[in-house]
Amino acid sequence: MNSDSSTDTDADADSGTDAGSSTDTTGTASASHLVEFEHVDKYFGETHVLKDVTLDVDDREVLVVIGPSGSGKSTLLRCANRLEEIQSGEIRLGGQSISASDADVNRLRQRIGMVFQSFNLFPHKSALENVTLGPRKVKGLSGEDATERARDLLERVGLAEQAESYPGQLSGGQQQRVAIARALAMDPQVMLFDEVTSALDPELVGEVLEVMRDLAEEGMTMLVVTHEMGFAREVGDRIVLMADGRLVEDTTPRRFFDQPDTERGQRFLQRLL
Amino acid sequence: MAESYSDTPTTTDESTRNRLLNDETLRRIGVAIAGLFTLAVGVFLAYIVFFRVDPALLVQVVYPQFTDAFLTVLRVVVIGSVCSVAAGVVVGLGRVSRTRFTRTVATGYIEFFRGTPLLFQLIVIFFGIPALWPPGEFPIGNFAFVAAVIGLTLNHAAYIGEAIRGGIEAVPSGQMEAARSLGLSYIQSMREVVLPQAWRNALAAIGNDQVILVKDTSLLTVIAVPELISAFRDVNSTNFDPWTPIVLVAIAYLMITIPLGKIVSYLERRADPAGRSES
Numbered sequence: 001m002n003s004d005s006s007t008d009t010d011a012d013a014d015s016g017t018d019a020g021s022s023t024d025t026t027g028t029a030s031a032s033h034l035v036e037f038e039h040v041d042k043y044f045g046e047t048h049v050l051k052d053v054t055l056d057v058d059d060r061e062v063l064v065v066i067g068p069s070g071s072g073k074s075t076l077l078r079c080a081n082r083l084e085e086i087q088s089g090e091i092r093l094g095g096q097s098i099s100a101s102d103a104d105v106n107r108l109r110q111r112i113g114m115v116f117q118s119f120n121l122f123p124h125k126s127a128l129e130n131v132t133l134g135p136r137k138v139k140g141l142s143g144e145d146a147t148e149r150a151r152d153l154l155e156r157v158g159l160a161e162q163a164e165s166y167p168g169q170l171s172g173g174q175q176q177r178v179a180i181a182r183a184l185a186m187d188p189q190v191m192l193f194d195e196v197t198s199a200l201d202p203e204l205v206g207e208v209l210e211v212m213r214d215l216a217e218e219g220m221t222m223l224v225v226t227h228e229m230g231f232a233r234e235v236g237d238r239i240v241l242m243a244d245g246r247l248v249e250d251t252t253p254r255r256f257f258d259q260p261d262t263e264r265g266q267r268f269l270q271r272l273l
Numbered sequence: 274m275a276e277s278y279s280d281t282p283t284t285t286d287e288s289t290r291n292r293l294l295n296d297e298t299l300r301r302i303g304v305a306i307a308g309l310f311t312l313a314v315g316v317f318l319a320y321i322v323f324f325r326v327d328p329a330l331l332v333q334v335v336y337p338q339f340t341d342a343f344l345t346v347l348r349v350v351v352i353g354s355v356c357s358v359a360a361g362v363v364v365g366l367g368r369v370s371r372t373r374f375t376r377t378v379a380t381g382y383i384e385f386f387r388g389t390p391l392l393f394q395l396i397v398i399f400f401g402i403p404a405l406w407p408p409g410e411f412p413i414g415n416f417a418f419v420a421a422v423i424g425l426t427l428n429h430a431a432y433i434g435e436a437i438r439g440g441i442e443a444v445p446s447g448q449m450e451a452a453r454s455l456g457l458s459y460i461q462s463m464r465e466v467v468l469p470q471a472w473r474n475a476l477a478a479i480g481n482d483q484v485i486l487v488k489d490t491s492l493l494t495v496i497a498v499p500e501l502i503s504a505f506r507d508v509n510s511t512n513f514d515p516w517t518p519i520v521l522v523a524i525a526y527l528m529i530t531i532p533l534g535k536i537v538s539y540l541e542r543r544a545d546p547a548g549r550s551e552s
Contacts, residue, residue: 083450083453106456106457113454114451116450116451120445122466124469124470124473133452133466134455137457137465138456138457182455
């Protein structure tokens with residue numbers, strides 16, 4: 001992925017470095033932080049779902065977010081590409097604010113790939129058309145270029161044979177892999193995974209995690225909300241535990257699974273075992 | 274259902290014995306009613322066609338008078354159809370707008386055009402609007418046809434708008450989110466992802482409305498459009514023979530509505546690529 005984005009998408013790379021230098025003047029971002037949450041607060045009506053969340057994700061880092069349901073993990077992810085608005089604080093990608101009211105959301109979202117729990121494939125389009133839609137409409141690629149690239153991506157997620165199938169003809173695991181290919185087609189700098197295996201039958205979870213593991217090995221920056229502790233332990237570079245809208249623990253997988261620093265972490269682990 | 278009852282023998286025996294009406298009797302009654310109905314209609318139609326329709330008059334009025342009326346209705350229907358569906362999509366998008374003002378205007382539009390009769394709306398357009406100009410200075414010639422298209426479009430756009438709104442709301446919100454997260458704008462997401470699915474959801478309701486639009490052209494007789502009901506009245510009042518033109522009117526309407534139904538079911542099948550309905 002990284003070699004791709006450095007060669008193929010000069011425009012994106014340019015805007016990334018521009019943004020980086022512009023924030024250097026304000027002195028907020030260090031160059032290696034790709035995604036930054038700074039004192040983020042988020043409310044749903046009266047409910048305070050994210051409480052003063054500050055978190056940095058480095059380039060090429062795989063950050064796994066875990067925590068009990070309702071702790072705000074998914075909301076955190078959805079704020080990162082502004083599917084949800086935040087009430088205070090700031091979220092930046094490559095130093096560029098995505099939470100600012102004047103942020104060019106459509107442009108910034110191209111650099112953030114998102115994969116959803118419920119796949120959200122476009123049911124009226126074939127797997128191939130699902131993958132080509134973004135590149136054709138947003139990046140203005142020709143049909144041929146987009147198709148060629150999409151076929152490569154589908155092959156990479158092991159679905160070359162299913163290119164012409166419609167989502168309704170694919171298994172959940174296959175649909176989710178198409179969804180990953182669809183997100184990758186935009187050459188994102190960071191991928192967000194929102195409980196992407198939670199809606200799958202147990203026997204289909206492995207094929208999706210395998211694709212994600214490959215991505216991580218290729219150096220993709222990833223924010224992963226998951227309940228798959230095996231994946232968190234093996235693939236994660238860093239683990240963040242959320243509870244009641246707060247980050248309660250930020251550590252390495254080894255350390256977290258051996259001996260969590262906090263009492264919250266210990267209780268969470270105990271419940272899993 | 275029948276099988277599931279017969280799986281429990283005691284209750285089946287019980288209910289068959291005790292009830293006046295069992296399944297087989299019901300089926301026979303149904304066939305009998307349908308048969309009697311067919312017979313009655315057949316006898317009546319045969320009587321009309323053989324004893325009441327005047328073949329000489331029929332040949333005399335079918336062309337050019339009824340052909341012209343039919344073509345007028347067809348023209349109004351085709352133009353009105355296209356315009357009302359296009360306007361209906363705009364109204365439907367207004368109904369789901371994130372801006373309250375736009376939503377309110379769209380809702381008000383629908384309330385008015387669904388809440389007053391089409392006949393009233395046609396009168397406002399055909400008689401009311403030209404009266405705003407000084408006598409003789411209204412600029413549009415053949416205003417009856419224009420007023421007809423405008424009236425049918427405005428009226429049916431309200432119904433189609435509601436159908437489109439329902440269709441859009443039936444598309445899961447994750448579809449818009451997935452499209453937006455790729456970087457597509459709101460308009461692109463609507464056009465490429467949400468509307469094609471909403472269209473499929475709304476198609477049955479839209480088709481239904483378009484059949485009603487065809488029949489609503491009968492109201493155009495009050496604004497002097499030379500359509501089928503007007504043709505009937507002309508023929509009846511000069512020849513004192515209602516049945517010959519009645520048969521022609523019936524055939525003419527069915528020649529539009531039946532193919533229209535076929536077109537709608539073709540569109541429904543085409544909008545449903547393999548496997549789509551499962552997801």
